[in-house]
Amino acid sequence: MDRIGIEELIRELATLDYQKMYNNDFLLTWEKSIDEISATFTVAEILRGMREQNISSRIFDSGLGVSLFRDNSTRTRFSFTSACNLLGLEVQDLDEGKSQIAHGETVRETANMVSFMADVIGIRDDMYIGKGNAYMRNVARSVQSGHDEGVLEQRPTLVNLQCDIDHPTQSMSDMLHIIKHFGGIENLAGKRIAMTWAYSPSYGKPLSVPQGVIGLMTRFGMDVALAHPEGYEVMPEVEEVAARQAAESGGRFTKSNSMAEAFQDADIVYPKSWAPFAAMEKRTDLYGENDMDGIKALERELLSQNKKHMNWTCTEELMATTHNGSALYMHCLPADISGVSCEHGEVEASVFDRYRVAQYKEASYKPYIIAAMIFLSKQKNSADILQSLMDRATPRMF
Amino acid sequence: MDRIGIEELIRELATLDYQKMYNNDFLLTWEKSIDEISATFTVAEILRGMREQNISSRIFDSGLGVSLFRDNSTRTRFSFTSACNLLGLEVQDLDEGKSQIAHGETVRETANMVSFMADVIGIRDDMYIGKGNAYMRNVARSVQSGHDEGVLEQRPTLVNLQCDIDHPTQSMSDMLHIIKHFGGIENLAGKRIAMTWAYSPSYGKPLSVPQGVIGLMTRFGMDVALAHPEGYEVMPEVEEVAARQAAESGGRFTKSNSMAEAFQDADIVYPKSWAPFAAMEKRTDLYGENDMDGIKALERELLSQNKKHMNWTCTEELMATTHNGSALYMHCLPADISGVSCEHGEVEASVFDRYRVAQYKEASYKPYIIAAMIFLSKQKNSADILQSLMDRATPRMF
Amino acid sequence: MDRIGIEELIRELATLDYQKMYNNDFLLTWEKSIDEISATFTVAEILRGMREQNISSRIFDSGLGVSLFRDNSTRTRFSFTSACNLLGLEVQDLDEGKSQIAHGETVRETANMVSFMADVIGIRDDMYIGKGNAYMRNVARSVQSGHDEGVLEQRPTLVNLQCDIDHPTQSMSDMLHIIKHFGGIENLAGKRIAMTWAYSPSYGKPLSVPQGVIGLMTRFGMDVALAHPEGYEVMPEVEEVAARQAAESGGRFTKSNSMAEAFQDADIVYPKSWAPFAAMEKRTDLYGENDMDGIKALERELLSQNKKHMNWTCTEELMATTHNGSALYMHCLPADISGVSCEHGEVEASVFDRYRVAQYKEASYKPYIIAAMIFLSKQKNSADILQSLMDRATPRMF
The missing domain is CATH 3.40.50.1370 (Aspartate/ornithine carbamoyltransferase)
Incomplete structure (x- = not known):
């Protein structure tokens, strides 16, 4: 400039x-x-x-x-x-x-x-x-x-x-990236963003990223689709904020338990692992009680629960179902990349690689x-x- | 300004x-x-x-x-x-x-x-x-x-x-606080400050604060009253400095084993825990010999010795005996506050709270x-x- | 200036x-x-x-x-x-x-x-x-x-x-020290520098210092003598660089297994411990295999190997054999000084002390x-x- x-x-x-x-x-x-x-x-x-x-x-x-x-x-x-x-x-x-x-x-x-x-x-x-x-x-x-x-x-x-x-500094950077990608805030109305859970072999990632995204992107008339497996709910208060804001901005806020549904015709996809809200609450209580055995048991339980949803991963196949097969892939980084940073993760390497530079720019804001x-x-x-x-x-x- | x-x-x-x-x-x-x-x-x-x-x-x-x-x-x-x-x-x-x-x-x-x-x-x-x-x-x-x-x-x-x-950066900040509280260095002559030991459930707090206070406040014609239980002596060299300076400045330096006596008619009180000088010397030697069992034994001994003096605490009752019942309460922070940061500590919560803002200002210098x-x-x-x-x-x- | x-x-x-x-x-x-x-x-x-x-x-x-x-x-x-x-x-x-x-x-x-x-x-x-x-x-x-x-x-x-x-920031500082000591880069041709191994009771010091020295000092027409016990070779690629550069600059690069030979008539001596290149390679592999027992065994082996060469130490006697008995002693610091930082080390205390200020200046560049x-x-x-x-x-x- x-x-x-x-x-x-x-x-x-x-x-x-x-x-x-x-x-x-x-x-x-x-x-x-x-x-x-x-x-x-x-x-x-x-x-x-x-x-x-x-x-x-x-x-x-x-x-x-x-x-x-x-x-x-x-x-x-x-x-x-x-x-x-x-x-x-x-x-x-x-x-x-x-x-x-x-x-x-x-x-x-x-x-x-x-x-x-x-x-x-x-x-x-x-x-x-x-x-x-x-x-x-x-x-x-x-x-x-x-x-x-x-x-x-x-x-x-x-x-x-x-x-x-x-996670406002993250969601604002994400949003600025979107604005620049689509050539201005005025072009965002009706654009569909899939904020979805994705499988990761790690445990207890914070909820603030998906919550930050649905809490911000719903303000610009966008069609915000939150998707996660059952049991991976985010904080209900933030869902309420998202729903209210979507209504006010002429956008849409939907929830589903299907990654495929969320990706369908999406302009932007943001597949990302997080821990279930209820589990995080339980963990908070266990820490409060200093119950280390309980925490370890919860961790094992969560990891095995995660494993049931290994098919929640951002594949080329899924990407092909997005708008013109070319949705903007986003991640707050670092991503769990299948075959690179772990065996099975949030995203296929070829998808990640195609958007690597875009994501680095996203982070640069x-x-x-x-x-x-x-x-x-x-x-x-x-x-x-x-x-x-x-x-x-x-x-x-x- | x-x-x-x-x-x-x-x-x-x-x-x-x-x-x-x-x-x-x-x-x-x-x-x-x-x-x-x-x-x-x-x-x-x-x-x-x-x-x-x-x-x-x-x-x-x-x-x-x-x-x-x-x-x-x-x-x-x-x-x-x-x-x-x-x-x-x-x-x-x-x-x-x-x-x-x-x-x-x-x-x-x-x-x-x-x-x-x-x-x-x-x-x-x-x-x-x-x-x-x-x-x-x-x-x-x-x-x-x-x-x-x-x-x-x-x-x-x-x-x-x-x-x-x-601890010169501490005692100088304390002193500047006192100067501003009493409206100038010229108003300090004859003002009584009680630098007293106080009970804390912790072990081995440094002596530099009481030593710093008696080593500085005796230079301005103040009446400096050092009080501690028997066995909690500070370094004799610093007491000598304090005595000499008090004589030179037209002030007074006294020692006692009574908190009540020191507080009596005081304009300023500074109740604060510290470890006995002799015990600190012993600990230095034990560290020199790398005698970890000896150090643990000394720690237990000191904590149990401390417990004999739990009545050395800054209560409202004691505060009432100070000059007009309104001495300036001081502490280098953080204080051990009874019922707040520990069960029994150096000061009652109501006393601490009344002087909280003053103490934060003291620290701000x-x-x-x-x-x-x-x-x-x-x-x-x-x-x-x-x-x-x-x-x-x-x-x-x- | x-x-x-x-x-x-x-x-x-x-x-x-x-x-x-x-x-x-x-x-x-x-x-x-x-x-x-x-x-x-x-x-x-x-x-x-x-x-x-x-x-x-x-x-x-x-x-x-x-x-x-x-x-x-x-x-x-x-x-x-x-x-x-x-x-x-x-x-x-x-x-x-x-x-x-x-x-x-x-x-x-x-x-x-x-x-x-x-x-x-x-x-x-x-x-x-x-x-x-x-x-x-x-x-x-x-x-x-x-x-x-x-x-x-x-x-x-x-x-x-x-x-x-x-270790370019080190060798460049060393070189600037030499330039200033000899009154200019134009005075360095023919000056003899002994870069020698020396005994230290510690293990696994990096090779980058001797490599950096022979890789830089050979460029100025100097006579660079590398000496170390058998088995303490540095990387062959760097030796090749040194040999080539010495030829190009009209200097000399020699290798020997004798500290006395290297010191003979030297203008500068740089006695310093390092680990054998082959051992460092082996250690790298062991770390790669996460073989902690192997690493400990290697460490013991190296320390006992070092001990065979305790006579590689910079003594007054050796210093007397240098040019006019007054070579410039150098070290990247900290040195292992016999009788000061260890029982037997890289250098005698009297030698180190005579060059202490010079070395501090060396470091100051x-x-x-x-x-x-x-x-x-x-x-x-x-x-x-x-x-x-x-x-x-x-x-x-x-």
Whole structure:
């Protein structure tokens, strides 16, 4: 994108109503208005364009981004660091080690203690149903009261880097990829996306990806088909959100227990393993009771349950049933690829390979999506500030 | 604080004799003159004021801050990172892993190897009596000779992030909190502070906090009352420092074995658990002999010894005996709060809660205290440089 | 060095043919032309001079340096961080944890996923013969195709921080030390360097140091004498490189099984332990077969084999046989010093001590060598850019 393209996007941004994102967290996409979602995409594209043009978008001369990963992460960790770095923030990781933060008292204290110079806090906490998003809100309340009470000079913004409910930085990157693939948000109405379960030989993958997808894609008039084997239900609250949003946007939200049905005539397919919601809830309880034998038994049970559905895999045969036989294949990565990373997995190697570059590009939006979330929460008049950065034109590389 | 207030503080700073802090370490508060201590507080407040006014105090375009934590840390780690980041230094942690640095030879080598581009080295080494501070001085000597011999272009400054003797970044933050609470250093003469032991169900907390407090607070004409059960003595050398300083400053330093006596009419109370000095010495020897059974036996002995003094806890009843029943309660955090983080601990929940915000503010000074220590060791004419930064007026956030 | 000296070096740099280093990796010194090697030394000295003159050489306003250490590292880790920081890049470490990256597929994916905002990737992978350098080339290919396919806006440069074949950041630092010691590259012809094995009570030290030394020092007309006990051969491919280069440069490359012979009349000695190439190959296979008993047996065998050669140690007696009894002693550090870090080791304490400061200076070049490698790969017209930085004259410390 050239400078003229970037400045056009800045003018588009100026027409959107995004000011409520200022000093506000990004926890669930469905809490954001369509204008706010669009502003996030627009700022992400502006920041990417500026970087391509070697124009620095650094707005902080100092400041920290605090990261807290309660689950392993490579992609999102690098995306968060990249986003913070792009804007001028240094990442300091909060490594809880073995110590569990046990009660509200300590969350409040820790949240304040790490935030004296923090402009953003990014948290991944996706393992326990009912816990992750609640924890983020607890941290958000804690730093808000710290700011109100004069403890914190600035109010760090919370960015959800994946919780038990949503994975907004992923679904937003996915969505931006879709928008660009179909040439604009205005072309999405009626497009069919199959968000389906797929077999994987591993256990306990979080539900936040399918939930994030149905919670976001239903807002743009798309035909969102969720499919999974019986027993692999996602959180009912998120299904309700999806159904409501589909109705509002003139789209459709359907559920089935057939991968083939979902793929039929689909424009986009997103086959991906996840653990059943009920099993994740049970696991959360078992962890609460510290019942390690129970957890191991549950794991065995889930793996053998998974095995009954090994035919849920994204084959060339299934791909041929999609719209013109050429649906866009998507995955949040890393995928379990049959014959490559495992014997039987979520997708056939030939399908994966055909979409490899597209998927890497899909992933490449995440740093910009996160940077956009931070930018919009820190700059009330983001459009003006972005134009000032264009005028300042500090080179990213001298 | 507004710009006028900041510039007034800069003029105040210019009247102080702080030039010997240039290229010098910060290891023990009692090695610093009153002017140097005051300069540190003043620069800390200036830096905080500048940040509040969105004026960058970044003085480094590149450079590293090396951190070495030989004990767990969240608060001080984030404070050190925040301080370095505020001034433009990136933190690189030296993670020794399991490998103990065993002899002077290797300390000298490691200290030089990590310092080629280091402007500051922050060390926490608080577990072994007679070792931590000695290690810091060894590192300081090593980088000094490295600098003298032409190995290091710059001489990194050592900042004591807690040793076996003192915890200067903590006691200085505590002191700045007290100064602001009582409206100025000039109002402290005669104020009574009770630095007392308190019961905790944990074992082996370092002595550096009480030692740091009696080693600093005795310099301002205050009435410093140290109280602990028999057997919980602190290092005699530090008691001597406290006694001498109290005499010089027109204050008082007393010792007793009664929490009630210390609290009586106190303006400030600081009830906090620590391990007996003699036991810490014994533990150091046991570690030296690698006597793990001995260490476990000592631990059991200390925990059961602690239990005899469960009545050493900061209750509302005791608080009522302080000056006007409203002494300032202080703690370095995290506190062991009865009924919250443990069954019986250092303080009753209602007392802690009443002072929670005050304590968070107390903690919020630490990044600025550390930044001030670094600033004064790096800039000979700190007052002039700070005024130049005010004139430059680079915004911290664009 | 003063500003005039720096600007002279910049003019010298302008006469060299280094443009092919632009957007190119630094994997093996013998893949680089003499001009490119010289340019690297020259830029390293310019960057050091600028830092001494408090002139910032920061060329990045944002950007990441990704580090991947598959073996422990303190020196090189700090050197890489220092180099990145000097140029304005923030280091984000890729911690693979226990997860081994198993096949090309995943290398390609991981390499792209961490590189969206990466300008440089530094890798240490020195443990397995035939693997480390191959892995780096795999990563290089992966990010090249990512860049070609539009996934990565910039093509991160690979810097070899030690592989199974070469340790270019070490040998280049060693070489710069030699150049400065002898007053210029033009004084090196005919100088004799003894690169010899030495006894150490530890096991499995990488071969990349001796290989790196014979692969670089043979290019300057030097008389390079490799000596080791029978069975401690290095990779034959690197010996061939050394022999060819020695012939081309008018130097000499000899091999022997006698430390005394190599030391005889040497101008430089580099006594250093390493594992036999054949044993490292065997170990690589055993790891491949996950044969832990086999690995332990091999370890015992190697330690006892080492013990037969305890007389391979750098004594004062041997040093007396060198040219004028005053050869320059070198080591990549840390050395196994007899009576200091072990009972019997690579070098006598009195020899080591006499050259301690010289060795620390040797080590001090590494951050600048790495920074020069990055600089030359990022700036096509490095001479012009360096002159612009001199003219810009931003102070490193305000």
